[in-house]
Every structure is written in structure tokens, then in C-alpha cells.
Amino acid sequence: MAVFKGLIRKYWYFYVVLGLVTVIDITMNLSIAWLFGNLTETAVSRNTAKFLPLLYVGIALILIMGINQYVNGYLKSRVSANVQDELRTLTFRKMLGLSQSYYDKHHSGDLLSRITTDNKTIGGALGHTLIELIKNPLMALCAFIYLVIIEWRLALISLLIGPAILLCGVLLGRSIRERSTVSQQKWGNMTSFVQDVAGASMIFKVFRLESIFNQKFSTQSRAVREQEIKLGTTTSILQSLSNMIGFSAFVLAITYGAYLVANDVITIGSLMAFVQLMNYVIMPFTTFASTWGELQISLGAADRIQEVLKEQPEELEQQDSLLRSNQEKKDVHVSLEQIDFAYSDRKVLDHLSIEIEHGKFTAIVGASGSGKSTLFRLLLGFYNPDQGDIRVNGVSYSDMSLHEIRALYALVPQEPQLFTGTLRENILYGNPEASEEDMKEAVVHANAHLFIEQFPEGLDTQVGEKGSQLSGGQRQRIAIARAILKKAPVLLLDEATASLDNESEQLVQDALRQLMNKRTTVAIAHRLSTIQHADKIVVMHEGKIVETGTHEELMQLCGHYYELYRTRQNNELIEEAGSIA
Ligand SMILES: Nc1ncnc2c1ncn2[C@@H]1O[C@H](COP(=O)(O)OP(=O)(O)OP(=O)(O)O)[C@@H](O)[C@H]1O
Known part of the structure; x- marks a missing residue:
């Protein structure tokens, strides 16, 4: 209801004009009833002189x-278009501000159906x-008042x-509203699928899932x-x-x-006017059912x-940030101090402490599910630790705004x-x-110029949905160019080369080396060969840090x-042998 009230308040002037238009509409309808009555009376009394003036009145009406x-x-469609635009924009803006935990729990297709179908209905x-x-x-x-003037007994019927x-409307309205909400939810599920x-x-x-998906979709569509x-x-x-x-009332009254x-x-003229007026009295009530249903x-x-x-929403801004006044943001030292974190009640990080030193390359390794990506999510301020603190140059995250926290990092x-x-748009999302020069420099540093130059449309080439018109390595290099352009003090790399072949990996690695050069870097790594030169390797196991040191020390x-x-070296050797064969 709050949505409705806000929008009605906003577009009140449209409603005032529409109210006026409605009053004119009603007056015209009643005048037509009057005209019918008069024309009939004229016919019955054979007063032909009145025909022409009445005809003029009819044409004017x-x-x-x-x-x-x-x-x-025109006004109705304008209000409708304005309202939809307003609500869509508002919901989308809200969507951008929603927390990561909201996105973890809700399907994007459901959001899509709210922004499109629900919005159109409203x-x-x-x-x-x-x-x-x-x-x-x-x-x-109004028609009723006119009826009373003609014959009060008829009006009473x-x-x-x-x-x-x-x-009836009141009795069935609630059920319509409930059923329509469930229907929209099911639409949301289907859209998500x-x-x-x-x-x-x-x-x-590849997995020949056509018939399974067909079946699943049929089930959802049936629902x-x-x-x-x-x-x-x-x-x-x-x-x-x-x-x-x-109609019972109509038949009774006639x-x-x-x-x-x-x-x-x-008179017969009064009866004619009455029939027309009765329509105006009954029609609103009979259409009431469908309009009431639409409203529900x-x-x-x-x-x-x-x-x-x-x-x-996430609070992106915060007054009096200590970091802004205290520190030169380029020299960033991040400390994770005794961090505990659980998704719902499942503990994922346990007493985790890491020092991310300025200008150093810190690598995070560990088995799948040991909590490496979760650590990044906490660093980026997507979640708050349950215990412990994250500090940047001694300033706690709790004294910083999310905007500032996220400004510290570029993510690949x-x-x-x-x-x-x-391609240009995607790279510019970094900054x-x-x-144009900075962008082109980022492209060269990311080794992306090698393939972009071969595209006839260069940087203006369309990348397709989620970059589907590029290869995996090309996509990675665009993501790296985007990260370079941000010029953030800390670089976060999440297994950026794990899924690439040797040649692409080499190009991406070269690009990453450029990016990491003298920059504070934290990398989650599966290919341990890529992190042997790291200044510090942190080994995680079931949410805990079990070892820290250089490659040689470890x-x-x-x-x-x-x-x-x-284990990984064996795997990499097998992979290499496979690619050579
Ligand atoms: N949004 C979430 N909600 C609930 N549990 C989650 C969520 N994300 C991850 N987890 C769980 O947290 C644990 C750690 O996951 P995380 O993604 O941090 O591991 P990881 O070390 O990055 O794994 P991988 O190397 O396979 O990517 C896992 O058990 C995972 O199931």
C-alpha cells in the first residue's frame, strides 16, 4: 500500500485533471440520457421542429x-508509463544497494519478474x-440522483x-489478492528457471539436459x-x-x-431516459467486480x-571516516585480527589473523571449501565478521564507509x-x-591489445551476454584491464588463471605480473606454480590458518x-601431458 500512496501523492496533479475529465465524462453520459428521453418525447408528441436542435445537441455531445x-x-497511459518508469528505477536503484546476503538468498530471475511483470501490473x-x-x-x-428526479420508486430498485x-467484492477480494500473489511468485520461479x-x-x-529441463519447465509452467x-x-x-x-435489478426496474x-x-420518454440511466447505475457495479479484482x-x-x-540497503556512505583524514590511501596495510565468521550457523572462518602488507604479494591457498573466497567477501565488506576486526592502516572497518572499503580494492x-x-564500456567500468590514454594503457598492460587489434571494430566490439563472444582468456584479460584502470591500492585475484590453457595462462600471467608490480596483492591460488615467488603464502584448512611463510619455508x-x-604438482604435470598429447 505504501508504494501506491507514495506514487499517488507524487502524481496528484494528473489525478486532479483526470478527476475533471471524469466529471465531464459523467456529465456527457447523463446528457445523452437526457437526449434520449427528449428525442422519444418529441417523437411521441410529433413535435418535429425540435428534432434539428436536438440533433445539434447530440453532435455537440x-x-x-x-x-x-x-x-x-492519454492521461491514463501517461500516468501508467510515469508510474512504471518511477517504480522500475526505484526498484533497480534499490536492487543495486541490496546486501550480498540478499543476492545469496534470492534468485536474480525473481528480481527480474518483480521489476517487469509486477511493475507493469501496478x-x-x-x-x-x-x-x-x-x-x-x-x-x-449522479445517475441515481437523476433517476430520483425522474421517478424515485424506480431509483430505489x-x-x-x-x-x-x-x-461480494469484499468477500472475494482477499482471496483474489492472495491467489494473485502466489501466482506472481510462481511466475518468478519460472522466470528464474x-x-x-x-x-x-x-x-x-552437452549434457543433453533438454528433456529433463523440458519436464522441469512443464512442471513450473503447469504450476x-x-x-x-x-x-x-x-x-x-x-x-x-x-x-x-x-441484471436482476435491471429486469425488475424495467x-x-x-x-x-x-x-x-x-411518460415513455422518462422510461427511455430511465433505461439509459439504469445502465449507468448498474454498469459501474457490474464492472466493479473486474476492477476490484484488478486492484487486488x-x-x-x-x-x-x-x-x-x-x-x-547497505550503508555505503559514512560520516567522519577516520581513514580519509588519517591516511594516505596508496600505502595500505590491511590487518585481519582474530576473525570468526559463520553463514547462518555454519562456522566458516575460525580465529583468522592475516597481515596484508603494503607492496607485498600475499597468496592464500587451501583445499576447496576452506574459506578462501569467504575471506575475500569479508575484505570487500560484503559481510561483517562475527568476531574480530579488519583494520586498514590501524583504522577499523567499522569506522570506514563501504564506499571507502571498496575503493581500496580492485578485483579480478x-x-x-x-x-x-x-569492450570499451566493460573496461571503463573499472573507472x-x-x-582514453589511461584506458589504452590498461589494455596494453593487460595484454588485451593483442586480440582487440584483430577485431574490425576494436574497442567497440560487442562482447555478448556476459562476454560470451570472447574466449575465456580474452575475458580474463578484459577483467584485468578493468582492474588496472581502477588503480586501487590493493589487488584481489581470485584464481584468475585456473581455467585457462597454457598459452592463455601465460598471457594472463604476464598481464597479472604487470598489475601486481609494486602493488599490494592478495591472490587465491589453485595453481601453486604461480605463487612460488609470493612474499607470503597463507595456508588455510577448514577455516583456520594452519601455516604461513614463503614457498621455501613451507x-x-x-x-x-x-x-x-x-598433489597439485602431479595434477599440473598430468594436465600438461594431456595438453601436449
Ligand atoms: N553464501 C553462502 N551461504 C552459505 N554457505 C556458504 C556460502 N558461500 C560459501 N559457503 C560455504 O562456506 C564454506 C567456505 O566456502 P568458500 O567459498 O569460502 O571456500 P573456498 O575455499 O573459496 O572454496 P573453493 O576453493 O572451492 O572456491 C563452504 O563450506 C561453502 O559451502
Whole structure:
């Protein structure tokens, strides 16, 4: 509801004009009823002189009605488009500010369906349904007053239908809203599934998952269908009850009207005007069912958008940051002190302490699931430690804003994560204000110029969805160029070369060496051959640090690192032999 109220307040002036247009519309409708009555009276009294003036009045009424309806339609679609734009932008902005834990728990497809389908429903409601809900009772009231003037006994019959139809609406409205919310949730699940599958075409083709996915999709689509049928059933019951009540009142009133004409209580002209007016009284009530249903559906959609809007965003800015005033950001020393961290109740990091020294290369190694990526997530401020502290040049993360924390790092993730658009756009995401020279320098340092020069459109080449039109090594080098351009004091590398062949790896390694040169670097490494020259290697095991030292020191210990090194070296040799063969 809060979503609705805010938007109505914002576009109040549209609603005022629409209110005026509605009043003109009602006046025109009542005038048509008056015209019918008069024309009939003229015909009965054979007063042909009145025909022409009445015809002119009719033409004028039709013209005014036409213009008014155009203004009405235009304003409604404008409100609807404005509301949708506003809400979409608001939800998207909110989405960008959501915490990492929100993204961990919610599927992106569900967010997509809220921003698109739910948003459209709300736009329709605020542009159309709401006006109808105001116009219809007003129309019924005015027509009713006119009816009272013509014949109060007939008017009383029409009065019966209002409360009866409203009662049905109230009784069935809640069920419509609930069913539509469930239906939208199921739509969200289905959209998420389609998004997953469409983004993994190579996997479903290679693993021949077509029939399994077909089955899964059919199940989800059926679930949507069944929910929509349930929703349709309830709205149809409401619709048919309203129609039955409305038409019963109509038949009753016409019969009684005919009786009054037969007994010369009212004229035939009054009966004609009455029939028209009765339509205006009944129609709002019969259409009330569908408009009320639409409103309930849009309230369900508003609930789903409200759920996102009321999520607590990350606080990116913070007043009085100690780091800003204290330190020269380029010389960064990061200390992780006795960090404990758990996802829900599963402890992942246990009393973890690491010193990330300025200008040094720190490598993190350890078995899969030992908590290396989680450590990065904490460094980037995606999660707060449950215990312990992270300090930058002695300043605690709790005294820094998230903007400042994230400004400290450039990240080359394991999956390069490019965005649809050109190479240039993707590289500039590292620093949108960078000059053309800086960008080109970053491209050269990342060894990306070697392949970009071969593309006819150079930096303006489209990369495709998530960079699908580039090779793995090319994507990595674009991600490295993006990281170089950020010129952040600390570089985080997450197994950046793990999935590449030897040639690509060599190019990427060269690029990384450029990037790491004299820069504080933390790298998660699977290929231990790439970190032998690291200033410090931290070995993690089940969330704890079990060894720290240089490659030589750790090899002499003959402990975890030694074992890891031997196992991985064997694997790398096997891989190399495989690639040579
Ligand atoms: N968002 C999450 N919610 C709940 N548990 C998670 C989440 N992310 C990771 N985990 C769990 O935390 C543990 C550590 O995961 P993490 O990704 O940090 O390990 P890792 O050392 O980087 O592994 P790998 O080398 O395989 O990438 C794992 O047991 C994993 O299942």
C-alpha cells in the first residue's frame, strides 16, 4: 500500500485533471440520457421542429465526449508509463544497494519478474483501475440522483444492487489478492528457471539436459497455469455474481417502469431516459467486480515490490571516516585480527589473523571449501565478521564507509563477469572517468591489445551476454584491464588463471605480473606454480590458518602446503601431458 500512496501523492496533479475529465465524462453520459428521453418525447408528441436542435445537441455531445475520451486515455497511459518508469528505477536503484546476503538468498530471475511483470501490473492499476474505481461510483451516484428526479420508486430498485455487489467484492477480494500473489511468485520461479537455462546453453546441450529441463519447465509452467486458473475461478465467481445481481435489478426496474408507463404514472420518454440511466447505475457495479479484482492483483504485485523496497540497503556512505583524514590511501596495510565468521550457523572462518602488507604479494591457498573466497567477501565488506576486526592502516572497518572499503580494492574474479556492451564500456567500468590514454594503457598492460587489434571494430566490439563472444582468456584479460584502470591500492585475484590453457595462462600471467608490480596483492591460488615467488603464502584448512611463510619455508615444514604442492604438482604435470598429447 505504501508504494501506491507514495506514487499517488507524487502524481496528484494528473489525478486532479483526470478527476475533471471524469466529471465531464459523467456529465456527457447523463446528457445523452437526457437526449434520449427528449428525442422519444418529441417523437411521441410529433413535435418535429425540435428534432434539428436536438440533433445539434447530440453532435455537440458526441464531439465533446470524443475529445474528452482522448484526453482521458492519454492521461491514463501517461500516468501508467510515469508510474512504471518511477517504480522500475526505484526498484533497480534499490536492487543495486541490496546486501550480498540478499543476492545469496534470492534468485536474480525473481528480481527480474518483480521489476517487469509486477511493475507493469501496478502501472496499469494506478493509470486505469484506480480512476475507474473513483469514476464508477461517482457515475452511479449522479445517475441515481437523476433517476430520483425522474421517478424515485424506480431509483430505489437500483439502490439494492450496490450493497449486494460490494459485499461480494469484499468477500472475494482477499482471496483474489492472495491467489494473485502466489501466482506472481510462481511466475518468478519460472522466470528464474528460464534465466538459468538460457544462460547455460552449452551445458544443457552437452549434457543433453533438454528433456529433463523440458519436464522441469512443464512442471513450473503447469504450476503457473493452475494458480492462474484458481485466480480466474475466483474473479469469474465475482464477475458472474455481480452480473446476476445487476441484471436482476435491471429486469425488475424495467418491468416496474413499463408498469408505470402503462398506468400513465411516467411518460415513455422518462422510461427511455430511465433505461439509459439504469445502465449507468448498474454498469459501474457490474464492472466493479473486474476492477476490484484488478486492484487486488495489483496490490499483490505492490506487496512483492514493497518486499524489495523495504529491504535494508547497505550503508555505503559514512560520516567522519577516520581513514580519509588519517591516511594516505596508496600505502595500505590491511590487518585481519582474530576473525570468526559463520553463514547462518555454519562456522566458516575460525580465529583468522592475516597481515596484508603494503607492496607485498600475499597468496592464500587451501583445499576447496576452506574459506578462501569467504575471506575475500569479508575484505570487500560484503559481510561483517562475527568476531574480530579488519583494520586498514590501524583504522577499523567499522569506522570506514563501504564506499571507502571498496575503493581500496580492485578485483579480478575467477569468473570475469563482463556485461553486455562493448569492450570499451566493460573496461571503463573499472573507472568511468578514465581518459582514453589511461584506458589504452590498461589494455596494453593487460595484454588485451593483442586480440582487440584483430577485431574490425576494436574497442567497440560487442562482447555478448556476459562476454560470451570472447574466449575465456580474452575475458580474463578484459577483467584485468578493468582492474588496472581502477588503480586501487590493493589487488584481489581470485584464481584468475585456473581455467585457462597454457598459452592463455601465460598471457594472463604476464598481464597479472604487470598489475601486481609494486602493488599490494592478495591472490587465491589453485595453481601453486604461480605463487612460488609470493612474499607470503597463507595456508588455510577448514577455516583456520594452519601455516604461513614463503614457498621455501613451507616446503621445509613438510606439512599441509608440502602435501598440497605435491598433489597439485602431479595434477599440473598430468594436465600438461594431456595438453601436449
Ligand atoms: N553464501 C553462502 N551461504 C552459505 N554457505 C556458504 C556460502 N558461500 C560459501 N559457503 C560455504 O562456506 C564454506 C567456505 O566456502 P568458500 O567459498 O569460502 O571456500 P573456498 O575455499 O573459496 O572454496 P573453493 O576453493 O572451492 O572456491 C563452504 O563450506 C561453502 O559451502
